[in-house]
Amino acid sequence: MAADPLTAAVSDRICQHMNDDHGVAVVAYARHYGGVSDAQTARMVAITPQAMQLEVDGRTVQVGFDHELSDSEDAHRTLVAMLRAMPQQA
Numbered sequence: 001m002a003a004d005p006l007t008a009a010v011s012d013r014i015c016q017h018m019n020d021d022h023g024v025a026v027v028a029y030a031r032h033y034g035g036v037s038d039a040q041t042a043r044m045v046a047i048t049p050q051a052m053q054l055e056v057d058g059r060t061v062q063v064g065f066d067h068e069l070s071d072s073e074d075a076h077r078t079l080v081a082m083l084r085a086m087p088q089q090a
Contacts, residue, residue, distance in 0.1 A: 003070075003073035004071060005072075006047065011046050011048070014044070014047050014076075015043075015044040018044045018079070019044055025079075027041070028083065029042070029063055029082065029083075030063075032086045032087075034056060035061075036056045039056050039057060040057055041056070041057055042055065047069075049068045049069040049070070050064060050068060051063055051065060052065075052079075
């Protein structure tokens with residue numbers, strides 16, 4: 001299956017999937033990469049080639065990527081790699 005370019009529709013699809021199925025990971029992104037160590041709730045609201053935009057406890061937080069994402073498959077690999085790079089929670 002070919003990867004999709006990161007259009008607004010693809011961003012919406014990725015965000016819905018992350019919020020519906022991986023909410024704990026979204027909070028972890030906010031805490032670790034967004035610098036909101038006490039984050040209670042977080043939702044992914046957009047993903048662009050440069051960053052993910054999160055709504056964390058009612059405020060907007062940008063989390064930049066270490067490279068410009070090329071497509072949806074790159075987004076998937078990058079999000080997984082970012083999660084795996086975090087210290088494991090006890």
